[in-house]
Amino acid sequence: MSKPSNTRPFRWHIVVFLAPAVLVYTAVMIYPLFNTLRLSLFTEIDQSRVYVGFENFKTLFGDPNWSTQFWNALGNNFWFFVIHMLVQNPIGIALAAILSHPKLRFAAFYRSAIFIPTILSFVIVGFAWKLILSPIWGIAPGMLDMVGLKSLYAPWLGKEAYALTTLSLVSVWQFVGIPMMLIYAALLSIPDEILEAAEVEGLTGLASFWKIKLPLILPSIGIISILTFVANFNAFDLIYAAQGALAGPDFSTDILGTFMYRTFFGFQLQLGDPHMGSTIASAMFAIILVGVCVYLFGIQSRMRRYQF
Amino acid sequence: MTKTKLSTLLLATTLLSGTAAMAEDVTLTIESWRNDDLAIWQDKIIPAFEAAHPGIKLNFTPSAPAEYNAVLNSKLDAGSAGDIITCRPFDASLALYEAGHLADISGLEGMTNFSPVAKSGWSTDDASVQYCVPMASVIHGFIYNKDAFAELGLEEPTTEAEFFATLEAIKEDGTYIPMAMGTNDQWEAATMGYNNIGPNYWKGEEGRLALIAGDQKLTDEAWVAPYRQLAKWGEYLGDGYEAQTYPDSQNIFTLGRAAIYPTGSWEISGFNGLADFEMGAFYPPVQNAGDTCYISDHTDIGIGMNAASANPDAAKTFLNWVGSSEFATIFANALPGFFPLSSAPVSLDDPLAQEFISWRGECESSIRSTYQILSRGTPNLENDTWNASVAVIKGEESPEAAGERLQAGLASWYAPHQ
Structure with a gap:
């Protein structure tokens, strides 16, 4: 009866412990994702759902009514990303480098102050900046006037040429705390022995940053870049809060998120079309997937890592 | 909410199967996106209607404007929507009529009080069928x-x-x-x-x-x-x-x-x-x-009848009343700026609103x-x-x-x- 079994008993506790996360994740992430992909292959004819294969994608890329909007949104999205990469990440790294300087006073205060906008709601950030920049009630024209630069002021959010860049910079202001925190953590993890050894070799100050610290934090910069990419191509909230679903002026701030929202849920007189909306969502998913794969296989696997 | 509706339904069924005299005592539920107007309906419109029509009670249940279309559609599909439906102009309501949710009310007497322009917001493209009574314009x-x-x-x-x-x-x-x-x-x-x-x-x-x-x-x-x-x-x-x-x-x-x-x-x-x-x-x-x-x-608000309503006669009585000048006067004065669409004469107390509505006499109306x-x-x-x-x-x-x-x-x- 008590014959010892040489197969180990099935480890139920693993299933039990995994279950909550797997169930929740499946219900709120995996199932909706695949359902969206599935929905993009259907359309509605006479109030019944019909399978049409890749017809919706053909419309999205082939019909000028859709494709011009799509390419416009994609182009704007790239510009949104480029501004973040060129402004947010370098500033974040610079701030982290300054904060990690051992002689800096009030470092904890600066760190919190710069990080606080990140935890604010998009709606607050969008409305606050809209008011600051408003030509009628805003403080921006007055402040520029005080330093004699009133001529530089323009209703930025209302001009096609500036609106997207302005909103990108607002987003940079909000999120600069994230790269700063990540890089700051990476910089703190560099062992003092390495820096001291470099100092013995004659590398101090800026030279030690460029030659020692920067190579050591490159993997973190890579992670930040890919996080920025994913966040930017999924962005929606700030544009919606500041410019509404029409992403004005004249769609100049329209990014994939707002384009998808407008199509999926409908806007004003435009009736919602869940199938075309899902098609756009699927295209967004593909773009992000390709971007992440390029990074993972093309860049991250070749990156040199240093073990301490 | 569902509970009230269920009891309303039960009540209605019981009463309908009862004697003819009792069958008149029904409650009509009104679906609307005008939650701003809740007080006006409760204090002015509903008492005026109920005083003139004993036996019919009204229950105004508005939802948020941005959610109205979606909420109404799912309620209609589930069969739990109210008897009276407030109609958005043109395609949104046309789609509801085509899906069989809004009843054809072309034959309603009160409908003669409206001009073709006023009716155009809630009729089929060839204007042959009318599915909502025009209520207000801007x-x-x-x-x-x-x-x-x-x-x-x-x-x-x-x-x-x-x-x-x-x-x-x-x-x-x-x-x-x-x-x-x-x-x-x-x-x-x-x-x-x-x-x-x-x-x-x-x-x-x-x-x-x-x-x-x-x-x-x-x-x-x-x-x-x-x-x-x-x-x-x-x-x-x-x-x-x-x-x-x-x-x-x-x-x-x-x-x-x-x-x-x-x-x-x-x-x-x-x-x-x-x-x-x-x-x-x-x-x-x-x-x-x-x-x-x-x-x-511009035609902005209409009001129609759920095709699946259990109380079609009471609903028609109400819709007829919406087309009357009595309703028009109450509504226009309670909400200056939302003008009744009926050709029945209306006097307004608000001078600015009176100025706007006086143009109807001087100019030709369009939408x-x-x-x-x-x-x-x-x-x-x-x-x-x-x-x-x-x-x-x-x-x-x-x-x-x-x-x-x-x-x-x-x-x-x-x-x-x-």
Whole structure:
């Protein structure tokens, strides 16, 4: 009866412990994702759902009514990303480098102050900046006037040429705390022995940053870049809060998120079309997937890592 | 909510199977997006109806405006929607009728009180079937600051030339912004701009119906000329109007910083509480003195009957009452700026609202040109009109180019224009 079994008993506790996360994740992430992909292959004819294969994608890329909007949104999205990469990440790294300087006073205060906008709601950030920049009630024209630069002021959010860049910079202001925190953590993890050894070799100050610290934090910069990419191509909230679903002026701030929202849920007189909306969502998913794969296989696997 | 509905249903069924005398005592549930009007319904409209019709009780259950369409659709599909449905104009309600959710009420007696224009918002394309009773409309025009006009010695302009002379005079004086409107939110430029001044050029219904029939094109002079006038508006809007939002414009005007506000009558009740100066209104100036004036008297709210209602007779009694002048008077005075659509005469206590509604006698009424049929396809003509109106005001697109772009968009899906 008590014959010892040489197969180990099935480890139920693993299933039990995994279950909550797997169930929740499946219900709120995996199932909706695949359902969206599935929905993009259907359309509605006479109030019944019909399978049409890749017809919706053909419309999205082939019909000028859709494709011009799509390419416009994609182009704007790239510009949104480029501004973040060129402004947010370098500033974040610079701030982290300054904060990690051992002689800096009030470092904890600066760190919190710069990080606080990140935890604010998009709606607050969008409305606050809209008011600051408003030509009628805003403080921006007055402040520029005080330093004699009133001529530089323009209703930025209302001009096609500036609106997207302005909103990108607002987003940079909000999120600069994230790269700063990540890089700051990476910089703190560099062992003092390495820096001291470099100092013995004659590398101090800026030279030690460029030659020692920067190579050591490159993997973190890579992670930040890919996080920025994913966040930017999924962005929606700030544009919606500041410019509404029409992403004005004249769609100049329209990014994939707002384009998808407008199509999926409908806007004003435009009736919602869940199938075309899902098609756009699927295209967004593909773009992000390709971007992440390029990074993972093309860049991250070749990156040199240093073990301490 | 479901519980009330269930008990209502049970009650209704029990009563219907009872004696004829008792069968009259029913409760009608009204679906609406006008949650702002809850107090008006409860304090004024419902008591007035119930006093005149013993045996029928009303229950007004509004939901949030932005969610109304989605909530109503799912309730209708699930069979739990109320007996009376408040109808959005044109395609949203047409879709409900076609799906069999709204009952055909063409035969209702009260329907004779309405003009064809008023009914067009809630009838099938060929106007053969009517599925909602027109309830309220909004009229477009210009509200102005009477004190500012008196101070500058200006008169209400009646012709286009006078209109621009007035704007020029206000601009020259410099105390006031000539006109409060922004292009940031886009819809104002089309709704308060293009569709406000346009009917004078395309002769109201005549042009609107010809456009739907395909006899006129958006590249015709009548449809491009309003853009030409809009192109001249840009210099009279305040500094930075490109980033000015709709609430900004409302505040600028009610704070007394602007002299003229292109608008619709729905602003009246809000503005009465905000502005501490006297307000007047004028209708869109005509091209030459003596021309017939045309106004946009846009159908906005209708009310219909759930085809699955258990109390069709009571519902019809109520809808008939909505078409009466009694309802029209109560509704118009409770909500100045939302005008009853019935031809039955109505008197209004609010002077500004009275001014707006008096134009119905002087001018020909029409509705917004893009709402019926023409915004059904992709690209959506109404959304394109917003965009074109903004581009023209900012000077980024010429009026002719805007007309051509809109015509090309419309012709791409609308058969009568191909």
